[in-house]
Amino acid sequence: MTVKDVQKALELEVFGGKKGLDSEVTGGYVSDLLSDVMGNATEGLAWITLQTHLNVMAIASLKDLSTVILVNGNKPEEDMLEKANEENIPVLGTKLSTFEIAGKLYQLLNS
Amino acid sequence: MKLNFQVEGGNFAKAGVASSEVKKVLKKLGVPPMVIRRIVVALYEAEVNIVAHAQQGIISVDVRHDKVEIELRDKGPGIGDISQAMQEGFSTASEEVRAMGFGAGMGLPNIKKNADELNIESKVGEGTTVHITNYFAKP
Numbered sequence: 118m119t120v121k122d123v124q125k126a127l128e129l130e131v132f133g134g135k136k137g138l139d140s141e142v143t144g145g146y147v148s149d150l151l152s153d154v155m156g157n158a159t160e161g162l163a164w165i166t167l168q169t170h171l172n173v174m175a176i177a178s179l180k181d182l183s184t185v186i187l188v189n190g191n192k193p194e195e196d197m198l199e200k201a202n203e204e205n206i207p208v209l210g211t212k213l214s215t216f217e218i219a220g221k222l223y224q225l226l227n228s
Numbered sequence: 229m230k231l232n233f234q235v236e237g238g239n240f241a242k243a244g245v246a247s248s249e250v251k252k253v254l255k256k257l258g259v260p261p262m263v264i265r266r267i268v269v270a271l272y273e274a275e276v277n278i279v280a281h282a283q284q285g286i287i288s289v290d291v292r293h294d295k296v297e298i299e300l301r302d303k304g305p306g307i308g309d310i311s312q313a314m315q316e317g318f319s320t321a322s323e324e325v326r327a328m329g330f331g332a333g334m335g336l337p338n339i340k341k342n343a344d345e346l347n348i349e350s351k352v353g354e355g356t357t358v359h360i361t362n363y364f365a366k367p
């Protein structure tokens with residue numbers, strides 16, 4: 118399933134990094150601790166978080182994650198968005214909470 | 229091939245610049261992705277530690293035909309008890325740094341897990357030097 122498929126199915130807003138919408142989503146990871154993601158996330162995962170700053174994209178790029186999904190109506194900061202466009206990693210958003218969107222993503226990827 | 233980077237304490241906007249440059253270089257050289265991933269995790273965590281905990285630092289990366297040797301030398305508070313600092317969950321990160329999602333006390337454990345060889349020297353009040361060596365193929 119591609120980032121675009123996920124984005125459509127879960128009705129996520131696309132903030133930036135549109136060129137990466139065709140990347141494959143291999144699973145999900147939920148964390149707001151950056152070194153947890155650095156240590157435990159693997160290639161292709163969709164990262165669900167409430168962190169909205171530049172370092173999120175540094176990690177997403179270094180770990181080859183497929184997309185970042187911001188929860189609770191959070192929006193990316195300006196420099197995070199720029200980096201998303203540079204690295205072609207989509208930053209998506211939802212008004213739902215972490216719990217709700219993680220549940221929906223889990224269901225979608227395992228259905 | 230040698231690469232050098234300067235790191236500024238407190239400048240989170242630049243954190244990860246060295247790691248992403250090294251990743252690009254290793255990719256171009258055809259180093260296996262699994263090997264690159266480990267190097268990048270270790271280097272990123274050590275790089276961010278300078279930004280989060282020290283005043284300034286210099287990163288020297290030496291890419292050889294069979295391995296990469298990295299030295300991160302900083303001027304900063306140093307680490308009083310290295311074995312305590314290595315424990316998962318131990319952190320002295322400021323409130324501000326924690327709010328950004330750093331400060332879980334997982335950086336040094338991540339470095340240990342991902343470095344083939346790791347050596348840390350530190351003098352309280354002076355600074356810390358971290359040496360990381362990773363091999364491209366299993367020796």
Ligand SMILES: Nc1ncnc2c1ncn2[C@@H]1O[C@H](COP(=O)(O)OP(=O)(O)OP(=O)(O)O)[C@@H](O)[C@H]1O
Nearest residue numbers: 152277281313319320321330331332333334335336
């Ligand atoms: N370069 C350094 N200079 C001074 N102290 C350091 C340095 N690197 C690590 N430390 C000390 O070791 C502790 C543990 O480091 P570690 O990287 O494991 O966790 P952290 O940086 O606090 O949080 P995280 O890496 O999970 O964001 C730090 O909180 C700090 O007290």
Ligand SMILES: [Mg+2]
Nearest residue numbers: 273277335336
């Ligand atoms: Mg750290």
